[in-house]
Amino acid sequence: MIRIELPSLIFIYLYLSVIVIGGLWFFDGWRSQKRKKQALRYAVRCTICASIFEDKTNELLPRCPRCGSLNERRNFGGL
Numbered sequence: 200m201i202r203i204e205l206p207s208l209i210f211i212y213l214y215l216s217v218i219v220i221g222g223l224w225f226f227d228g229w230r231s232q233k234r235k236k237q238a239l240r241y242a243v244r245c246t247i248c249a250s251i252f253e254d255k256t257n258e259l260l261p262r263c264p265r266c267g268s269l270n271e272r273r274n275f276g277g278l
């Protein structure tokens with residue numbers, strides 16, 4: 200039987216929880232950031248009525264669902 204002293208056991212336990220929590224936090228942040236980027240990729244802001252809508256088609260000029268005008272596709276990157 201391997202004898203581990205209590206203080207080192209607590210240390211190992213804390214060390215592992217920090218790794219697990221840190222890993223989960225990092226993974227969650229990375230995932231939400233990816234989701235945000237993906238959502239912004241399809242976001243189009245209407246130049247006429249300023250409404251932001253989602254367009255997943257590959258049309259060069261997506262049509263605004265609110266006022267029906269054609270919009271230029273612009274990147275929302277940098278947000």
Ligand SMILES: [Zn+2]
Binds near residue numbers: 245249
């Ligand atoms: Zn519009």
